[in-house]
Each structure stands twice: as C-alpha cells, then as structure tokens.
Amino acid sequence: MNPARLARPRSWPLRARLVAGFSVATLVVLVAAGAFVYWRVDFALDRALDTELAHGVSTLAPLVGDDGMARDRDAAEAVGLAWQVLDPAGTVLDRGGPAGTTPMLVSSGFGKHDVEARLSTGWASYRIRAVGLAHQRRLLVGVRRDREDEALRELMLQLVVAGLGTLLVTAFVGDRLARAALRPVERYRQQAAAIAAGAADLRLEVPVGRDDEVTRLGHTFNDMLAGLERALERERQFVAEASHELRTPLTLLTGRIQLARRRQRTVEEHERILGELAIDLDRLARLADQLLHVGADPAGGSRSDLAQVVTRVVEERRVADPAGAAGWEVELLAPTAPVGLADHEVERVLANLLDNAARHGAPPVRLVVDRPAAGWVRLAVSDAGPGMPPALLATATQRFTRAEEARSRTGAGLGLALVAGLTERAGGQLRLCQAGQHVLRPPGASDLPCDHGTGLTVTVLLPEAQVTD
Template sequence: MTPVRTRVSRLPLRIRLVAGFSAATFVVLLAAGVFVYWRVDYALDRGLDTELAQASQALDPLIGTDGTVTNRSAAEATGVAWQVLASDGTVLDHGGPAGTTPMVSVRQLGRVRDSPHTYNVGDFLPAAHQPYRLRVAHAGSSPQRYLLVGVRRDHRDEALRELLVQLSLAGLGALLVTAFVGERLARAALRPVERYRRRAAAIAAGNAELRLDVPPLRDDEITRLGHTFNDMLSSLEEALDRERQFVSDASHELRTPVTLLTSRVQLALRRPRSQREHEHILTELKVDLDRLAGLAEQLLQVGRVDSGTVVGSSNLVAVIGRVINQRRLADPADAGDVSVTRPSHPLPVGVADFELERILTNLLDNAVAHGAPPFQVAADEPSPGWARMTVSDFGAGMPPALLATGTQRFARADDARPRPGAGLGLSLVDALVGQAGGELRLCHDGRHSSHGRPAPVPCAHGPEMTVTVLLPTIAEAPETPAGT
C-alpha cells in the first residue's frame, strides 16, 4: 500500500465518503463544463467560418494576375481584413484592417494544400490586443498566390471567457453544495453506526445483557446489521451459558471420582500393608481411574462435537453390521442378547462412519447399562428421504420426567447413579444427530420425547424402551464391509 493510500485509509470514514462524493461530483461537473464549452466554442467558430467563407468567395474573383485586386471598392465592401500573399510570404495587396505585414508565417502558408486552412491569431488568455480568425486559401488557380481573409474574434473570445467564469462559479457552488449535502447525509447514515459502536463498547465492558437499539419500522443495511449483531450476541450468550453449565456439570461429576480416589489413597496410607493388600488397593484404584478416564474421554468427545459440524457419509446398514459383529467378537457370551433387523439394500446417510459407529455404540452401551435383554437393533427406510435406526430393550425404561431431559449433559435417573456412566452418551448422540439434520426420539410405554429436526415418521409404540435415530438419506455412500 502506498503512503498516500495509507494516509487516506487512516481518515475517518465520514471524511472519506464526503471526499469520494465530492471527487465524483467534481469529475461530473468538469466533464459537463468541458462539453458545454466545446459546444459553444464550436457554434461561435462556425459563425465566424461562415463569414470568412462568404468574404473569400467575394474577394477571390477580384484578384488579378499580378496579385492585386481589380476592384478595390468591392473588396473593401466585404468589411474584413484581407491580404494577397506570395509563396514567400510577401504581401502583394491588402485591405481592411490588414497592413503590409503578413498575418501568417511562411510555414503556415506551406500547410495550405488543396483546401483552405483556418488559424487563430492572438492569445485567448490573456486577451490579445488584435485577435483574429484567419482563413487562407489559394488565390484563383495560381498555386503561387494565397488569399488571406480575417475577422476579429473579440466578441467570440469575450463570450467564451464569460462562459468560463460562469461555469467555474456555478461548478464551485455546486461542488460546495454537494459536499455539504454529502457530509450531512454521511453523518446521518453513520449516526446509527456510532450508536451501535458505543453500545458494543458497553457490552464489551461487561454489560452482556445489553442489545443494540434497532428501529422496528425500518429495513435498511444498518438495521439489518443491528439485527445480525443482536442475533450474534444472543448466540454467543447461549454458547457461553452452555459452556458455563458444561464446566459446572463436569466439575461436579469429576469431583466424586477424584474425591473417592483421594480417600482410597489416604486410607491405604494409614497403616503398613502387605503386598497382597497393596495389589487389592491398586486394583480398586485402577477401576476408579478407568471410570475417570472414560468420563474424560466422553467430555472430550462432547467438546469436539460442539466445536464443529458432521461431515462425510456412510452406509447405515453396513455400519450396524460392523458394530454388532465387533461386539459379538468381543463378548461372545452375550452375543445372543442382541438381534438385528436390517434391509438387504444400503441406506446411505450424511454422517461419517466413525460418527455413526459412535451413535450406535453409545445407544447399545446405554441399553446394556440401564436396560435389560433382549436388545433389538433395526434399520429401515420408513419414508422417502429418511433412514431409521432403532435400539430397543425390555428394561424399566426412562421415568416420564427424564424423557424430556434425557439428552441433557449429565442427566441421569436417581436409580442409575450407582451404575457406570456419566450421563453423556445420549447428549453426544443428540448433538451428532442434530448436526446431521436428523431427529432423535426417546419412546417408552406410549410416552415420547423428540429432539432435532422433525421427520415425517410415526413414533414407536410399545412397552419396551426404544431410542429412534432418523437421518436424511443421500444419493450414495462409500462401500464399507457389512459384517456378519
């Protein structure tokens, strides 16, 4: 950036707007003035040229072979200055105000070829004493003789000078008026911006509840900016509230295992113990540390989901088969507790493989921890454009009060607190499904709770606890092994 542009960019916006508006107005006024001056100058010169042409037609037949006029009274009757010149610039004859000194130079005579040539003699500014407009042409048929005819330009030059003064004064006045009006308009247009700036400064100083004062009956760029800024502040405030709540809940949930670990260590240090007792204490500590590590991992997963959007695609049928196959291989004894119903054709959805695996894994872990076998996993396409996955169990289900809040972080029923888990599984599933544009439903014994974008699919009815994930389908998904 050049130093001039740097200095200009540091000026207040109002001054830059007025300067730009004034510069544009100056260019328009200058162009208009030049056009008007050119048209008037052309019209005045055309009138003089007509007079010169008429005088030349009257004088040309009067020139004799020796370069002098044959009828001087007729030549003087034209009322113009005239000279008959030789090719070397010698004045052969003259009349009117013209004297014996040639009014054009030899070089200017040399420019005259087949057609007449016009010259202006005398300066326009400052005004010359004897300004003339001259017309030079060959005299008769002789190429060695030239007829020069001239008329004074006093009235023409005076009219043009007066026009210049009037255009300059009118242009200066118009420029001042437009600069004043532009400054008023810029000040009025930027007044809401300055008001928004002061309010934003107050918000930044700590008054987070404040919002910009946006006129309700206006719809222009400034008011739309105000509405957008208010929406952004509301979103930021909601995000901060969620973060504060998350930190508070996480601190509360982490306090219990950390306190339990501290108590176990302090109890172990009270008296000397045998190697076997130390091994037993270490085993208990490992269980507590595993739970603490699992809670920390869930917190990290929730944080990662909150910081981005779900991208990618996968085949719902293939992912279900792979997850169930992995669980059966990891725990063959309970393999018969899970039944799977899925179509033979793929169901492509707009969720990445690993995100869809996490959704199904969390739902199965919840069912195993809080429900009772048999567990049922099903997938189908209940409506065009939608894929459905359900995970059901035949346990006690969720209490009615917990159905609506079950997807909140650390939400757990009272009887579920002694069991493993931190109440983050459904929260993570809800976040992933919501970011994919889907819907999560919790249904038990005829009661339902919906979260996310509603899908045109009826709810599940039955005594079992059913968690339904509805995801929009896409055109196609990458091929993945379906498992067994």
C-alpha cells in the same frame, strides 16, 4: 499524518476515502460537462464567424473590377468587414473597412486563416478568408475575433469558478453524508468495545423501524452476541455440571483411600481395596472420556458401514459378556448401510445405546438396521423395560439429565447427549419413542414411521453416504 500513508489511499480512513471518491467522481463529471459546454460555445462562435466571412466574400468578390479596385465603394463599405485586394506580388491594390495598407495575411495561401492564437488578448486577432480573383489577384476578407475570444475566456473562467465552487460544496456535503452514515458504525464500535471490556449484557442500539445496511449489520451483531452468550452459558453450565459429576467419584476415591489408611490391613484386604479403587477409577475414566467426546466434532469425510459395525460390536459384546448379551436380537434388513461417520463414532453411538438399554431397560433388546426411505439409513434400539418418565422424554438428550430413580445407578447422563451430538453433526436425526410419544432431535417434521417396542425405542436416522470406488 505520515506522508507515506497519504500516498496510499487504501490506508486512509473510510470517511476520507468516501469523500475523496465522491469528489473525484464529481470532478470528472464537472470537467466533462465543462469541456462539452466549451466545445459547443466555441463551435457556435466559429460558425458565426465563418458565416459572416462567407457573406462578406460573396458580396465583395463581384464588386472588384479588372483593375483590382472596388467598382461600388459604398456597397463595399456597407459590408462592415476589413478587406483587401492584393496583386500577385502581395501589394495592396484596394482596401476597405478597418484594413490598413499592410497586407492582413503574409502567406500566399487561400482559405481560412487565424491571425494570432486562439483566446489571444491582442487587438490584431483576426480570422481571414482568402479567395482568388482574376489576373492572379486575391481578395482578403477579415473579421475581428477579439470579442469571441473574450467570450471564450470569460466562459472558461466562469466554468472554472463554478466547478471549484461545486466541487467544494459536493465535498462538504459528501463529508457530512459520510459522517452521518458512519456515525452508527462508530456507535456500534464503541458499544462492541464496551462488550469486549466485560459488559456481557449490552446489546447494540439498533433504530426501530429502519431497514438498511447499517441496521441489518446491528441486528446481525446482536444475533451473534446472543449466540455467543448462549454458547458461553452452555459452557458454564457444562463446566458446573461436569464438576458436580466428577466430584462424586473423586469423593468416593478419597473416602476409600482414607478408610484404607486408618489401620494396618492384610494383603488380601489391600487387594480387595485396590480392586474397589480400580472399579472407581474405571468409572471415572469412562466419565472423563464421555466428557471429552460429548462436544467433539466428527471426523470430516469419514465413511463406515453401519451394518458391519453393528455386527462386529454385537459379536464382541457377546464374547466379552455372554450373559449380558443373551437377550439381544439383531435384524439386518439392509446388508449394506454406508453412513458419514467413522467406525469409532458409530461404535460410540451403539455402545451408549446398548449401555442405556442394559442399565435402564430390560431384555429382550432389539437392534434393527434398515433403509426406511431413499437416501436414509436407520438404526433402532428398543427394549422391554419400563422406559423413562414422560416429563423426562423431552429433555433426555440434554447433558447430565437423569431420572430420580436412575441416580443411584452408574452413569452420568451423557450417553444420549453424545449420541444426539454425533447424529446431528452428521446431518441425521435422533428420535425417542415411548408409549406413543415421540421426541425428535433436531426438532422438525418427520414422516418416517417409528418402529418401537414395549419400552423405550431410540432411533438414529442418518443420511446414506455415497460410496466411491
């Protein structure tokens, strides 16, 4: 492995990071526990030594006479400790136990002193306590410390060995646990790679009866794959249906061109043919425009006034086609109706609803803009035509959906699909009402009344937009 990569733990594999983190945490706990145990044992041994020295001093001090000699030798030896009586010059006046003729303490101070460093392996490791006597003499009482030091060294060795063994065991166990925990993730990765390679019908194998982070991840991936598969299926269906719908006007164009080229024609005949081709091209352009906008997202953050757009579009239609707009009735029950759609998006919604009413319905066509409830704006377009078959009502907002009798008319079955897409993406609802039957997109409960006419009524319900100054 690259040494530079080893120096960066974030670049390690996940299992290595888990084991390393687990091992470091275990090491910290072991060091803290070992230090605590060592401190407690050391404290207990020190206290035992100090207690023994204090007992020796309290026993020997009264036995030393004015001449610096022990008055009761047997009682002094019974203490079992090394002791010396020194004069002010440091000369040994009397001694007992294992103490020799050389002063045990070179310095002239009082209190507790350790001869040789802690944990020393030498035989001259003592703890000495010096107290003052009469005539500036000193009493030195010493206890051997080599056994306590040996016990501490043995304890430290055992703690190190036990700690290393525990660290190795925990690292091994942590590695096994990390491997077992990541095994489903690796399996998911392999299955995802197979799916990416083309196995579209494959799903991740999620254990049944378990509910943990890994199984939830597997369920989420499966839901995502199912959603992607549905989206791809819709796109494939859309492409197939769009190709079918585009084939008809293209075939008509090709046929007209071939028919026109069979013989020599006059200028008037060419103009008539060009007019027919222009009509076919206009239909093809409208179909292509619908195909481009049927899946387009609305402009984020857009605002418009539904009442103003309806007024403007109706007036433009009346000027452009007075005969076709003669039977239109407009009721603006809300003078202002701000919605979260751009002007051109509202125009597209209204144009498709009016075109459907003109193409498949019958006058009068009634347009109503109102506020049925707080925070909502409604646009209802109804006509007096025969409506659509009840079986078609539930699928009317799907792309390229048309009744059999409507296939001979112009159109591609994309108008209501475009209206539904714009309405739903703006957070609204689209309702189709006819003869007491109601279809709501998206599906759900709605307690708002449906204002419908004798034919089909299409209601667009949009959230009221907040007007900013």
